Amino acid sequence: MGERFEPGSSVPDALADRYDEFKSFFIGAKTDRDFIYLSPERHGKYPFAGAFGWVTSVVEARKAGWREAHLRQVVEIMHLLGSPLVQSGLDDDFERKNWRLVPTEYGFGSERVFNVRDYSEGLSGLYWRNVFGAPFVDLFGPRLDAIPASQRQSLDGGLVLVQPYALPTQAMTPEGAAAESQLIATLGPDAFFDLPTPRKPTRVPDVSWMLHKH
Template sequence: MAFRYLNTVFALLPGMPPTNIVRELVSRFFSQGRWFQPVRYGGVGTDARFEPGAFDPDVLAASYDEARRFFIGAKTDRDFLHFSPERDGRYPFVGSFSWMTSIGEARTARWREAHLRQVVEIMQLLGSPLAQSGLEDDFERKNWRLIPSEYGFGSERVFNVRDYSEGLSGLYWRNVFGAPFVDLFGPRLDAIPASQRQSLDGGLVLVQPYELPTQAMTPEGDTAESQLIATLGREAFFDLPTLTKPTRVPDVSWMLRKH
């Protein structure tokens, strides 16, 4: 049976996060949060296995030192983490950290509350300017499209928005904005109904169109997202019907100077 995934994607700052940050990140998942039992690690599709028993973050840290990215999976493909920072400087804002799990986890209010706390903690640890969480199918339809191949047969998959420096591909179940987006939207955030907006620690702001991630890709969910996009300003989002890229983007120049 195919899994229906909940994907939480954290945008990374330019450059390679130091090993001590990566060690702390995985410790929070597996020594403190225990979100799933880690079994596999390394690169995607790897056969490397953690030793049975208590999770040892140093094993993962050593792998990261060598590969400068990592994958951690459960015994099955139900749960996994993928940490992929930008490594060559060509596109400095493309780095991301993805956390995938079954959409079924979000059925309970307790899990959703813990998820939001974890998102805030991770964003603060990584200095992440943006985190978005929702159905993996929703990410796919908003971030990618197929175009005819330049070779005259078949098609190829291309992105709509490369990364957060180019604006946003859309809104999802949860959208946690850091300073660049809080500055970009300004008082427009205050115009969002209190039931769909929440101020979080560290100046982060949550925008959540609907209560449950399963409401994505429904007429009601699409309407709620569209209304909030109109409030925030459509020019900050990719327009799929016209294939128009955002014309209002966050100021991320300070990130390059810092890193």
């Protein structure tokens, strides 16, 4: 965010140079509401290869055309990166499900810790849109077929979309929470982090192939 790129054909080269130097990038648009980032796992300790994401105003999701384009873009990027999982929803919902505060070992104050490190440890929950690749399709198996057709869609390349509700703003509402809980019960709660307990998933996807690939 400390460097400004002037529009033009040189931007891709500038981004590539920056990635070569820092092995990641985070870009904010002039709107100060649109961001894109790439942050690979550089230590090689885990099968998780890294994250690619983009952020915009939730207002955009009110438009049916935007939602259709979003899903097409997700599928294209998953195929491009070989990603087994995409999750899309409200930032507050991600914060709530991925992180929690626990007392420090020193006996005073608290610290922020993750619930699951990455998808190799299972899922933190369901969000507005959840697109599952082969490891998760194999993990859930016929349970995916038990999800109502209004909340499930088969996509190109064997990907499967699970969408509890129509709009991301329905997250963290009583209706949205009930829809998520019902789908988690269908897919198997042991594959998801349980916030009230808190309990880590005991059923996880097989991502051993990623260790060999990366």
